[in-house]
Amino acid sequence: xxxxxAQPTPQVEPPPNRGTRVRGTRQAEALxxxxxxxxxxxxxxxxHAELRRQGExxxxxxxxxxxxxxxxxxxxxxIRDESGETLYRRCATGGHHxxxxxxxxxxxxxxxxxxxxxxxxxxxAEAGFVDVDHxxxxxxxxxxxxxxx
Numbered sequence: 001x002x003x004x005x006a007q008p009t010p011q012v013e014p015p016p017n018r019g020t021r022v023r024g025t026r027q028a029e030a031l032x033x034x035x036x037x038x039x040x041x042x043x044x045x046x047x048h049a050e051l052r053r054q055g056e057x058x059x060x061x062x063x064x065x066x067x068x069x070x071x072x073x074x075x076x077x078x079i080r081d082e083s084g085e086t087l088y089r090r091c092a093t094g095g096h097h098x099x100x101x102x103x104x105x106x107x108x109x110x111x112x113x114x115x116x117x118x119x120x121x122x123x124x125a126e127a128g129f130v131d132v133d134h135x136x137x138x139x140x141x142x143x144x145x146x147x148x149x
C-alpha cells in the first residue's frame with residue numbers, strides 16, 4: 001500500500017454551490033497558477049507547454065482532465081475557436097455567461113445575453129426538453145483589428 005501525502009487544495013474560488021473537484025496535487029496547483037497569469041484564451045497544448053517551461057512534469061492528458069473539471073465547475077472559461085479547437089482561460093466572473101471573441105487577435109469580452117437565455121429555454125421547451133444547458137460562441141473582429149482603423 002502506498003501512502004499519499006496531503007497536498008493543499010488549489011487556491012480557486014469556485015462560484016457558489018460549485019466545487020472544483022480537482023485533486024489538490026502540485027500539478028493542479030501549478031495549472032491554476034498558470035491560468036491566473038495567462039491573458040486571453042489558450043489551447044490545452046499551449047497551457048501544457050507553459051507548465052513544462054516552468055519545470056512542471058505534467059502530462060497533456062492530466063492537463064486536459066483538470067481543464068475539463070475546472071470548466072464544468074465554471075472556474076475556467078472554455079470556448080471553441082472557428083477551427084473547433086477548445087481554448088481555455090481563467091474565468092473572470094462566476095456564473096453562466098458568453099463571450100464575443102476577436103477572430104484576429106483573440107481578445108474576448110464577457111457578455112450576458114438574457115434574450116439568448118430565454119430563446120434557448122423556449123426552443124428546448126417547445127421540443128419537450130427540460131434541464132437545458134447551452135453554449136453560445138460569438139466571433140467577430142474587434143474595433144482595434146477592424147479594417148480602416
